[in-house]
Amino acid sequence: MSRFHFHIEENGSLIPDEEGHDFFDGNEARKEAIATGASIARDAFMTGSACRVVVDVHEDNAPYLKVSITLDVEEKG
Amino acid sequence: MSSDAIPAALIRRLRTTSAVTDEDIKAVDALPISVREYAAERTIVGDGQQATECCLIIKGFCARSKTTSEGRRQILSIHIPGEIPDLMSLHLHVMDHDLSTLTLCTLGFIHHDALRLLHRRQPNLADMFWRDTLIDAAMFREWIVNVGQRPAPARLAHVIVELRERLKVIGRIEGNRFEMPLTQEQIGEALGITAVHANRVIKQLRQEGIVAFHRGHVEVLDENKLMELAGFDDRYLHLSPAL
Numbered sequence: 001m002s003r004f005h006f007h008i009e010e011n012g013s014l015i016p017d018e019e020g021h022d023f024f025d026g027n028e029a030r031k032e033a034i035a036t037g038a039s040i041a042r043d044a045f046m047t048g049s050a051c052r053v054v055v056d057v058h059e060d061n062a063p064y065l066k067v068s069i070t071l072d073v074e075e076k077g
Numbered sequence: 078m079s080s081d082a083i084p085a086a087l088i089r090r091l092r093t094t095s096a097v098t099d100e101d102i103k104a105v106d107a108l109p110i111s112v113r114e115y116a117a118e119r120t121i122v123g124d125g126q127q128a129t130e131c132c133l134i135i136k137g138f139c140a141r142s143k144t145t146s147e148g149r150r151q152i153l154s155i156h157i158p159g160e161i162p163d164l165m166s167l168h169l170h171v172m173d174h175d176l177s178t179l180t181l182c183t184l185g186f187i188h189h190d191a192l193r194l195l196h197r198r199q200p201n202l203a204d205m206f207w208r209d210t211l212i213d214a215a216m217f218r219e220w221i222v223n224v225g226q227r228p229a230p231a232r233l234a235h236v237i238v239e240l241r242e243r244l245k246v247i248g249r250i251e252g253n254r255f256e257m258p259l260t261q262e263q264i265g266e267a268l269g270i271t272a273v274h275a276n277r278v279i280k281q282l283r284q285e286g287i288v289a290f291h292r293g294h295v296e297v298l299d300e301n302k303l304m305e306l307a308g309f310d311d312r313y314l315h316l317s318p319a320l
Contacts, residue, residue: 006273015280021273036273043228055273 004029005058006036010050026064033057033067041069083110083135083185086159086247093246094212095205096318104199108192110185121163121176121184128166130186134158137182138258142266143174151224152267154216155179155240155259159247164210167192180258180293208315215313224269227308229278232268234307237288237295242311253300258293282306 005020023029037055044050051071057064091097122128139156156162196203223232244255265275282288289296
């Protein structure tokens with residue numbers, strides 16, 4: 001079991017995760033980061049509050065992985 | 078706990094939501110109830126089990142949930158004292174979901190035979206319990222809309238307001254504070270989001286001055302903002318006999 005911190009950025013503004021969350025291993029933390037990024041991005045894109053969501057995961061205090069999701073709409077008409 | 082306190086919350090709720098008579102109350106009060114303590118996060122009746130009794134919550138909070146084959150749990154409803162969350166087991170013989178405790182609970186078990194006898198003797202009470210399961214279904218409809226259509230902050234706001242309105246019926250509100258003893262993980266499971274996302278939404282509602290969570294309690298900071306965010310219409314709770 002390790003403690004992971006999931007810092008969330010929406011359009012560059014950071015919400016730090018001071019408390020952190022325990023996960024069995026890095027793979028579980030990776031799944032959590034992707035699912036979290038996807039569901040925050042869904043809300044942000046639908047409500048128009050942000051077009052880029054980043055979940056920056058640290059294991060203890062060391063960077064572990066970063067999930068970035070960007071809305072890219074190309075107007076064709 | 079004195080024995081007359083066992084169905085107290087149930088009686089209080091029935092008096093508010095249904096047209097009960099004194100005779101009905103006497104019959105509920107006389108039900109044989111066996112009281113047992115359960116630790117937090119324990120299964121009361123599991124998916125696939127056959128129940129022979131129904132469970133009245135006397136103290137604590139419970140939840141109904143279903144878990145997918147991948148192990149992801151969806152909380153379907155939160156239950157509070159005075160409720161009988163597995164009343165349907167009287168007619169549906171094999172459980173199609175789990176009923177479990179969220180917190181340390183005192184539970185009263187009523188044998189199906191005793192409930193059947195009560196329903197035969199007091200058809201008015203049978204109607205009332207039937208109405209109870211219909212209100213359950215109305216709450217599930219609202220939760221489907223919540224999880225399927227609202228953004229996460231509005232989902233949380235809706236669950237908070239619903240819980241408060243139900244706690245109000247049993248007199249469990251202190252000013253702008255009430256109990257909501259769910260962990261971030263459980264809140265995530267109720268809203269269909271991850272624990273990390275739930276943590277972010279809780280922080281957002283605090284930062285926006287809407288509600289604050291303190292160790293199992295919720296404090297409403299701005300009633301108007303909370304109601305606006307939740308888009309809450311209490312009609313589905315059918316809180317009076319006329320509704």
